[in-house]
Amino acid sequence: KFIWDAMNVDIDGKKTLAMSFFSKEGNPLWGQYSTQVVAHTLRSYGARTIAYPYPVAISCHATAGGGMEYPMISFNGGRPEADGTYSEQTKAGMIGVIIHEVGHNFFPMIVNSDERQWSWMDEGLNTFCQYLAEQEWDRNFPSRRGEPQEIVNYMKSAPNTQVPIMASSDNVLQFGPNAYAKPATGLNILRETVMGRELFDYAFKEYARRWAFKSPTPADFFRTMEDASGVDLDWFWKGWFYSIDAADQELTDVQWLAIDPMDPAITKAAAKAEADRRKRTLAVERNKTDIKQTVVEKIPEMNDFYNSYDRYAVTEADKKKYTDFVASLSEDEKKLFQSGKNFYTLNLKNNGGLVMPVIAKADYEDGSSEVFRFPAEIWRFNDKEIKKVIPTDKKVTRWTIDPFYEIADINADNNSYPRQAAQPTRFQLYKQRASPFAPQGPNPMQQQRQSKPSAVQGSQGRN
Numbered sequence: 001k002f003i004w005d006a007m008n009v010d011i012d013g014k015k016t017l018a019m020s021f022f023s024k025e026g027n028p029l030w031g032q033y034s035t036q037v038v039a040h041t042l043r044s045y046g047a048r049t050i051a052y053p054y055p056v057a058i059s060c061h062a063t064a065g066g067g068m069e070y071p072m073i074s075f076n077g078g079r080p081e082a083d084g085t086y087s088e089q090t091k092a093g094m095i096g097v098i099i100h101e102v103g104h105n106f107f108p109m110i111v112n113s114d115e116r117q118w119s120w121m122d123e124g125l126n127t128f129c130q131y132l133a134e135q136e137w138d139r140n141f142p143s144r145r146g147e148p149q150e151i152v153n154y155m156k157s158a159p160n161t162q163v164p165i166m167a168s169s170d171n172v173l174q175f176g177p178n179a180y181a182k183p184a185t186g187l188n189i190l191r192e193t194v195m196g197r198e199l200f201d202y203a204f205k206e207y208a209r210r211w212a213f214k215s216p217t218p219a220d221f222f223r224t225m226e227d228a229s230g231v232d233l234d235w236f237w238k239g240w241f242y243s244i245d246a247a248d249q250e251l252t253d254v255q256w257l258a259i260d261p262m263d264p265a266i267t268k269a270a271a272k273a274e275a276d277r278r279k280r281t282l283a284v285e286r287n288k289t290d291i292k293q294t295v296v297e298k299i300p301e302m303n304d305f306y307n308s309y310d311r312y313a314v315t316e317a318d319k320k321k322y323t324d325f326v327a328s329l330s331e332d333e334k335k336l337f338q339s340g341k342n343f344y345t346l347n348l349k350n351n352g353g354l355v356m357p358v359i360a361k362a363d364y365e366d367g368s369s370e371v372f373r374f375p376a377e378i379w380r381f382n383d384k385e386i387k388k389v390i391p392t393d394k395k396v397t398r399w400t401i402d403p404f405y406e407i408a409d410i411n412a413d414n415n416s417y418p419r420q421a422a423q424p425t426r427f428q429l430y431k432q433r434a435s436p437f438a439p440q441g442p443n444p445m446q447q448q449r450q451s452k453p454s455a456v457q458g459s460q461g462r463n
């Protein structure tokens with residue numbers, strides 16, 4: 001026996017039925033969420049691709065976990081406990097899998113790529129749209145795939161356990177990360193970091209529009225994303241889709257340069273302070289008391305011009321030289337000269353092989369910060385090692401690259417300069433017995449019920 005739930009979804013003025021079938025054991029999750037998730041998927045995917053063209057979309061609760069797609073109907077997991085409670089993972093897994101399986105109507109059923117040859121073309125694009133739909137569903141949705149930092153463990157897994165995304169489906173290793181997560185993450189990086197949302201969304205929609213009810217191959221996808229956006233993405237396809245290289249940018253060193261003020265009043269005072277500092281040696285300090293009197297102190301006649309000469313005093317000649325220099329500058333040169341700017345040369349290494357944009361954050365001494373973004377073309381003449389000069393008005397206390405975890409950098413320990421203070425590896429004072437096979441404790445809904453008066457239990461138990 002199945003419960004039948006349905007609602008109308010307006011798709012460009014056309015009524016489409018979003019429906020769910022589920023046994024009562026699926027409640028309360030299924031009655032509350034399934035049909036709304038189907039409706040949301042049709043709207044969300046439709047906005048990014050083409051309007052859903054079919055009369056119905058069905059989510060049927062038929063498995064404990066996982067899901068499977070068919071045209072207009074899908075079979076999905078997500079089963080609450082017998083007492084009606086469920087874990088957060090069960091809820092997120094159910095909503096995520098319904099979005100995913102209903103989403104397959106768009107890839108590969110409408111945009112009919114060959115999933116046997118190129119699994120990523122439907123699973124990857126679908127997982128990408130799933131991630132976006134999940135975030136539109138709930139700001140705190142615990143999406144497993146999509147954010148670049150979620151792919152880091154896969155990207156640093158042993159090279160002999162990875163193949164490029166552009167491997168024939170039968171030869172793919174680590175199928176989930178390879179065909180679902182990595183292509184989805186790559187599209188997210190293109191959207192957020194390489195192309196920007198507006199250009200990406202336009203090109204992605206154009207791909208769906210061109211290839212709806214046709215059978216695209218990878219080249220059709222790559223070409224459409226480029227010619228619809230006007231962005232050269234060859235380097236990205238080569239690195240992310242045709243290789244197993246990972247991103248590991250390293251900020252090896254930063255040189256700080258400032259313009260020499262040239263003003264003798266400043267430069268000579270600084271030179272004097274430095275000379276005085278260097279004169280405070282151990283021997284000089286001891287001589288102060290050890291040598292009771294020098295010859296020059298004892299016999300005044302031993303003094304001459306140089307005993308009172310101040311080599312750090314600013315002379316008339318110094319002043320004239322400086323004013324002549326300033327007068328010789330053009331207006332632009334004068335502006336730069338008087339700006340007081342700092343110039344930081346960032347030395348960057350590409351240790352992972354994968355070329356990616358460089359995002360550098362400057363933390364200033366006054367507590368504020370600024371972000372500088374450079375496209376991947378920064379590596380075009382040398383994809384191993386580059387220098388980039390960044391002028392700033394304020395003094396920088398720390399530089400950090402990839403501060404927002406955008407490029408799936410597999411080693412974040414070498415991303416700041418000066419390096420962050422080392423964190424201790426924490427060890428526990430006594431050994432905890434933590435077996436992965438130990439029975440799991442009650443889920444948070446059950447824990448809360450246990451701590452509440454029985455009246456609550458009773459009322460919920462009869463639902």
Ligand SMILES: [Zn+2]
Nearest residue numbers: 100104123126
């Ligand atoms: Zn799938």
